[in-house]
Amino acid sequence: MSVLESFSLEGETAVVTGAAQGLGKEMAIGLTEMGADVAIADVNASKASKTAEDIDGETNVIAVEVDVTDETSVEAMIEEVTDRLGPVDVLVNNAGIVENSPAEETSIESWRRVVAVNLDGVFLCAKHVGQQMLERGEGRIVNVSSMSGFDVNVPQKQASYNTTKAGVSMLTKSLAVEWADRGIRVNAIAPGYMRTTLVDEVLEENPEMEETWLENTPIGRLGRPEELRELVVYLASDASSYMTGSTVVMDGGYTSR
Ligand SMILES: NC(=O)c1ccc[n+]([C@@H]2O[C@H](COP(=O)([O-])OP(=O)(O)OC[C@H]3O[C@@H](n4cnc5c(N)ncnc54)[C@H](O)[C@@H]3O)[C@@H](O)[C@H]2O)c1
Numbered sequence: 001m002s003v004l005e006s007f008s009l010e011g012e013t014a015v016v017t018g019a020a021q022g023l024g025k026e027m028a029i030g031l032t033e034m035g036a037d038v039a040i041a042d043v044n045a046s047k048a049s050k051t052a053e054d055i056d057g058e059t060n061v062i063a064v065e066v067d068v069t070d071e072t073s074v075e076a077m078i079e080e081v082t083d084r085l086g087p088v089d090v091l092v093n094n095a096g097i098v099e100n101s102p103a104e105e106t107s108i109e110s111w112r113r114v115v116a117v118n119l120d121g122v123f124l125c126a127k128h129v130g131q132q133m134l135e136r137g138e139g140r141i142v143n144v145s146s147m148s149g150f151d152v153n154v155p156q157k158q159a160s161y162n163t164t165k166a167g168v169s170m171l172t173k174s175l176a177v178e179w180a181d182r183g184i185r186v187n188a189i190a191p192g193y194m195r196t197t198l199v200d201e202v203l204e205e206n207p208e209m210e211e212t213w214l215e216n217t218p219i220g221r222l223g224r225p226e227e228l229r230e231l232v233v234y235l236a237s238d239a240s241s242y243m244t245g246s247t248v249v250m251d252g253g254y255t256s257r
Contacts, residue, residue: 006239010035013085014236015078017068017125018095020047022196023144023225025055027092030229031236032057036090039081041066043095060085068095068121071128078128087136090236091129093122093168094144098198100205103159111160118164119171126175130184137183142235145169145190147251155212156202165190169247176245185244187235192251194223218253 014031018024020042028038028051037060042048048063055061062084066077081088097117099110122143133139147153149165169188176186193199193213199222203210214220231250234240249255 001238003239006241007233007237008035009090009233009237012036012089013039013081013087014090014092015039015041015064015081015088015125015129016092016094017041017066017121018043019092020044020051020063022198023191023194023228024092024094025051026225027094027228027232028061029055029057029226030233031090031092032059032061033229034233034237035059036236037061037085039064039077039085041068041077041081041095043067068093068125069116071124074121074124074128078125078132082132087132088129089139091125091139091141092144092232092236093125093141095121096144096146096164096198098158098161098202100156100158100161100202102157106160114160115164118161119167122168122171126171126186130175130179133184134179134182139184140236141175141184141186142232143168143172143186143188145172145188145247147190147192147249147255149190149247150249151255153213153216153254155209156206172247173245180244185240187240187243187245188247189228189231189235190247190249190251191228192217192223192249192254194225194228196225216254216257217251218257221252223250223252 045065052063146165
């Protein structure tokens with residue numbers, strides 16, 4: 001197989017959670033460019049439909065509503081994707097939220113919301129897509145962690161987010177080891193600051209934070225969401241065939257300082 005062929009996703013089915021906007025949308029575009037049919041699986045059904053229409057490629061792109069925190073909803077989403085596009089070859093667990101507040105003031109409801117989306121959601125999607133992949137003896141899962149799972153980035157206070165993202169990387173390793181001899185590879189991406197709605201909302205409340213972020217980012221700028229396209233294709237394809245359990249950091253050097 002040539003290097004170029006190893007990156008191909010021709011004829012494959014991919015699900016990207018939280019792909020109605022932001023990093024998920026960009027990763028969905030990358031997967032379609034390499035030939036995959038893609039399901040934009042998001043809790044925001046109307047935005048997911050618009051995004052599916054906007055992605056102008058040669059392959060099928062569909063929108064499917066899902067709340068990743070709800071096991072019944074996850075099962076229904078996978079069933080719908082399988083019916084419409086075929087069994088899932090690639091799962092990108094991207095849906096995630098952040099809530100900023102000092103730990104001593106964080107309500108248990110807020111803590112649980114972040115854990116539910118960022119950690120339960122990744123587990124539930126991996127569990128149910130994993131069952132299907134195990135039956136077929138093949139599949140690739142890419143989880144979206146964060147540099148916040150390795151470093152406590154400042155000045156924002158987000159203990160729940162940081163903790164869940166560290167959990168995503170450990171869950172990635174655990175699933176990778178459990179399923180390595182059954183044809184499934186599980187890896188993760190840990191982005192640094194990428195300019196999306198999630199980041200814009202933090203900056204709207206605290207615009208002065210951007211200066212601190214840039215000072216701490218050796219490359220000297222925030223990431224562009226589309227810079228994740230190639231990395232997700234690499235991890236989703238045969239190009240990374242000997243790689244499992246890894247979290248690949250893409251953060252402009254933030255965690256290398
Ligand atoms: N933007 C960054 O700088 C950055 C950095 C590191 C990691 N990340 C991670 O990347 C992922 C995507 O972030 P983003 O910046 O694109 O965020 P975003 O807020 O722009 O998009 C998140 C998407 O997830 C969807 N979503 C939220 N809750 C959901 C649920 N319960 N079920 C299904 N979908 C749900 C939202 O509707 C939205 O479309 C997240 O996991 C985030 O933690 C982002």
